[in-house]
Amino acid sequence: MNQLRIPNQRAVIDRRTVAGKIAALAANGPSAARSAIVAELKAALENGRAELDRRLIERPSAGHEITGGHAFLIDQLVRTIHDHVVADVYPAGNRSTGERLALMAVGGYGRSEMAPHSDVDIAFIHPTRHAPWCEQVIEAILYFLWDLGLKVGHSSRSMDEMIRLARADLTIRTALLEGRFVWGDRPLYDEATRRFTDEVVKGTEKQFVSEKLEERNARHKRMGDSRYVVEPNVKDGKGGLRDLQTLYWIGKYIYKVRTASELVEVGLFTAAEYRSFRRAEAFMLAVRCHLHTVTGRAEDRLTFDLQRAVAARMNFADRPGKSAVERFMQFYFLQAKRVGSLTGVFLAHIDEQFDRSRARRGFLASFTPRARSLKGYRVFGGRIAAPSDDWFRKDPVRLIELFQLAEANELEIHPETMRQAARDAGLLKGEVREDPRANAIFLEVLAGRNDPEGVLRWMNEAGVFGRFVPDFARVNAQMQFDMYHHYTVDEHTIRAIGLLNKIEKGELAGDHPRSTRLIHEVASRRAAYVAALLHDIAKGRGGDHSVLGGEVAEQLCPRFGLDEGETALVAWLVRQHLLMSRTAFKRDLTDPKTIEDFVAQVQGLERLRHLMLLTAVDIRAVGPGTWNSWKGQLLGELYDAAEERLRLGHMRQGRGQRVAAKKAAVAARLGERAGLLDRFAERFDDAYWIAEPEDIVALNLLQYAASEEDDEHLSVHCEVYPARGATLVTVIAADHPGLFYRIAGGIHLAGANIIDARIHTTRTGWAVDNFLVQDPHGAPFSEPAQIKRIEQSIGDALANRRALVPELARRPLPHSRARAFEVRPVVSFDNQASGRFTVIEVNARDRAALLNRLARALFESRLVVFSAHITNYGERAADTFYVTDLTGGKVTSPTRLKTIEAALLDAASDERQAELESA
Structure with missing residues (x-):
């Protein structure tokens, strides 16, 4: 935005030397020498870029100097080409007044802000529409630029055309607003600039501002509508370069400033704000240059796989509790935040000035409403x-x-x-x-x-929030380098508080009916809001952020004015804010031991209510699509079971009573078909009756009866299951070793993700396995063709009609960018979490073949799987299995556990995946 003097310009390109070489080559005839001339220009371009790349490595944050240097390099090449074409290719000894040509840089090139692979945007201006010589020269210049491999955006217009089109098209008007003389006929350029100001800009200022802000809002919506999305677009994202440029365009259009520094002179920025403007702009321009250099193309999105590379090039280093990439991204988001606050101040000033200039008419023209006083404020x-x-x-x-x-x-x-x-x-x-x-x-x-x-966000933008709560300042603009969290920690926290407010107002009753009721039952609503504020307050400090956050809560709550009981509650909530989701998503909620262990940690109804509220807003504030009905259902089941246990001091029914109650409920649901219970009930053991909901049991019995009547050896039934936001897939088949991993493989090959699995074997040797599956976007499979594909794929897998291992290995990762993250597989065993089973949890990089490979490893380790619970956190999968050995007992031998761990680690490893892909 400001014209820069590029240091040591001749090291970038020496135009006189290049022009001299081209003139010497052209002396032998421009046509014959064309390829040699192009080679000379190409060498100059490559040498200039190499010099600017070297400077970028030496001064990795010098965004203005490097982008200005690339614009300077293109300027010199364009001038050299123009002079060669006019002197040697299409010389015109006695040109008419119509044979005049001005070359104007527009867009980023016009601002002298060019990253290494930015487009070269040039407007060719000539006096009249029909100018054959001008057209020849323009065509020749363009061919030279194209031969250099440059991506050129160009327009060729007469003066009158330029004015007419600029009036009608906002994009053209914006491009010309940034016009900069490059070469050619200077008086023609000056006349074009004067006419543009007088005939296009004058009188249309308000319309331009309105259209530009509409354009900006649409762009923000398209890019995620938050400056804190964890893979930001440096150019077009909220708080990015385009927002800074919009300020400049508006200032230039209204106040006719030529450089950004003049925005201070017209009172739109203070000197300190302008320095912030320049710092943010310099940093973002530098980031954009690094992105272009690393990728070798015009790349403006700071994706996970590029963040590490750019952080390293910009000399960010690891610190305790924070990696280099997290420190780099935190600095990036602080700049984006600054851009946001500058934008707010700037636009509000413009808006106010337009309001003042709006003429009053009619009877009330002389009436000025008086400001009222509120505690001394106007x-x-x-x-x-x-x-x-x-x-x-x-x-x-x-x-x-x-x-x-x-x-x-x-x-x-x-x-x-x-x-x-x-x-x-x-x-x-x-x-x-x-x-x-x-x-x-x-x-x-x-x-x-x-x-x-909204108000806390303003408070954060102004820097007041972090100054008043320094612990919050430490997570300001802090990203979490993973694919699960969509926002920075401060933005996630503020969103969680907003969601709690919406739940309290009843605005999310459809998704959160239980929480909507509970927030009006808790003894301290302010404790709920403080817990939402503090639950992630200690992220990035190294160590367990829940434990460290509890210590912060114990210090801050008394300061905020919370009493001793509220302080103890908030500190506990912060320490345990992941307890409910971990239990609901990774443990078998039908196992009484799961509920007993959970209740032992919660210990009271007030804690339980608050934990439900905090868990709901925490998950939902992670990002769009993170909350779904499956998670809501599991959390609800856990809450209800824990509440019953806490209210009564015990579970309402013993095992026998629960089985009898379940059978009675199923009989009622089956109605006329209730006789199926008499035929088949005894074939299923108590574990089945406790584990499965009554609606699924009813479906299972109907399918079981149909398969027996038809003498089917395999029955696959798919049905959308709205209560869990998934599709229920039930497989009934003669039980045999390896059945589970084969079914899992077939489901994955059909493009479905398994989110829950319960495996049962009847006393007559038939497997009745229930799977909940979703598509890659977390929605149920509902189209007939999708359901048919799942049924066919399972049948093919069980009949060995498909080679599961190589086909699964070739399936792409659910997120191709997942390779940017290092996920070391971890296996843990828990023999205390269940009375009957050994619970195995595997954390590893998510991939389509993972569950199939883990299930196969368990089968080869001679284990029987009774249920599987699958949770995804972006690039990470956490798969939990409830297993026994072949005799039905827990696995307790240390040697045996070590062997199973080795097999599961091998199945989950990236090296194993690479071997299978290359097989």
């Missing part, structure tokens, strides 16, 4: 404003009060007041943080009834 037009420049310096607690009043009264904060708050946030020192009044006000914001999420 409130006008739905905005709250500080009454004086020293307002916060007089009483720093007002920095918190401002946001509390905005939240409680549903007001926006005046841009000048936001600017003051950001400037004065440093006043929030030790004595203010300990002030009981300040903490009481902060708690009102945090647990606000209207929109705590």
Whole structure:
């Protein structure tokens, strides 16, 4: 945005030398020498790029210098080519007034901001429409640029055409706004610039701002609508380069500034804000240059696999608790955050100026509404404003009060007041943080009834949040380098608080009916909000963030004004905030021992209610699609079982009573077919009746009867199961060793993911296996063709009509970017989690063949699998198996456990996957 003097320009390209060589070659005839001339230009381009790459390695954050250097390099090449074409290829000794040509750089090239593989955008301007000489010259210049391998965006227009099209098209208008003279007829360029200002810009300022903001909002929505998405687009993402450029375009269009620094002179930025603008811009331009260099193409998305490479090139190093890539991305998001706050201040100023300039008409033309006073603040037009420049310096607690009043009264904060708050946030020192009044006000914001999420986000943008709660500042803009978390820690936390508020207002009753009821039953709603704030507060410190976070909670809660009981509750919730999800998703909820162990840790109904609330908002705030009905169902089942145990002091029914009750419920569901119970009930053992819900038992019995009547050796039935947001796949077959891993392989080959599996064998030797499956997007398989594919694939796998191992190995990873992460497989055994089974948990890189390979390893280890519970966390899979040995007992021998662990690690390893893929 500012013209830069490129140091040691001749090391990048020496135009005189290059032009001299081309003139010498052209002396032998430009046509004959063309290939040699192209080779000379290409060498100059490659040498220039190599020099700029070397400078980027030496000064990895010098974004302005490097992008300016690439624009300079293209300038010199374009000038050299133009002069060669005009002098040697199409010389015109006595040109007419129509045979004039101006070359204008537009877009990023016009701003002198070019990454190594940016497009070269050139506007060729000539006086009249029909100018054959101009057309010949333009065509020749373009062919030279194309021969150099450059991607050229170009337009060739007469002056009148340029003006007409700019009036009609926002994109053309924006490109010309950044126009910069490169070469050719300077008076023609000056005339074009004057006419553009007088005939296009004048009088259309408000329309341009409105259209530009609409364009910006649409772009944000397309790119994820958050500046904290963990794979940001450096150019087009929220808080990225395009947002900075939009500020410049608007400022230039309205105030006719030529450089970004002039935005200070016209009062849109303070000098300090402009320095922030330049720092953020320099960093992001540098990141973009590194992306282009690493990939060898115009790549603007900072994907997981590129983040490590760019972090290394920019000299970020590991620190305790934080990897180099996490430190690099935290710095990136801090810049994006700064861009966001600058954008807010800038646009609000523009908006206010337009409001002031809007002429009043009619009877009320002379009437000016008066501002009202609210605790000393001015409130006008739905905005709250500080009454004086020293307002916060007089009483720093007002920095918190401002946001509390905005939240409680549903007001926006005046841009000048936001600017003051950001400037004065440093006043929030030790004595203010300990002030009981300040903490009481902060708690009102945090647990606000209207929109705590939006107001806390403003508070974060202004830097007030992190100054008042320094522990929160430590997770500000901090990313978690995995594919599970979609947002930075601070954004995830603020979203969780917002979700809690929506649940309290009843806005999410459809997805969270239990939580919507519970939030009105808890003894302390403010404890729920503080727990949401603190649950991830210790991430990035090294060690277990839950344990460390509990220590932070014990220090902060009394400061916030929570009593001893609330403090103990919040500290426990922070320490145990993963307990409920781990139990629900990784353990068998029909096993009484699972519930007993969970209740032993929870110990009370108030804790249970709060834990349910925190678990729900924590999962949902991870990102879009993370919450689904399957997770809701499992958490609900765990909550209900634990609540019953806590209320009664024991489970309502013993094993025999539970089986009898289940059979009675199934009989009622079967209605006229209840006689099936008399025929088949005794073939299934008690474990089956306890494990399966009554609706699934009813379906199983109907299918079992049909397969027996038809004398089928294999029966596969698929049915959408809305309660779990999945498709139920039931396989009934003669039981034989290896059945489970073959069925799993068949399901995976059909493109389905298994999320839960229960394996049963009747007393007559038939397997009745129930699987819950989803498509790769977490939705049920519902199309007839999809269901047919699953049934066919299972049949082929069990009949050995398909080679499972090589076909599964060739299936792509569910997320191709998963290879960017190092996931070391880990196997753990637990003989205390169940009364009957050994529980085996395997954590490994997620892939289509994983469950099949693990199940095969268990089969080859002579183990019987009774249930499997599959959970995915982005690139990681956590698969839990309830197993016994062939005699029905637990596996306890250390030697045997060691052997099983080795087999499972081998099955889960990347090396094993590579071997299978190459087989």
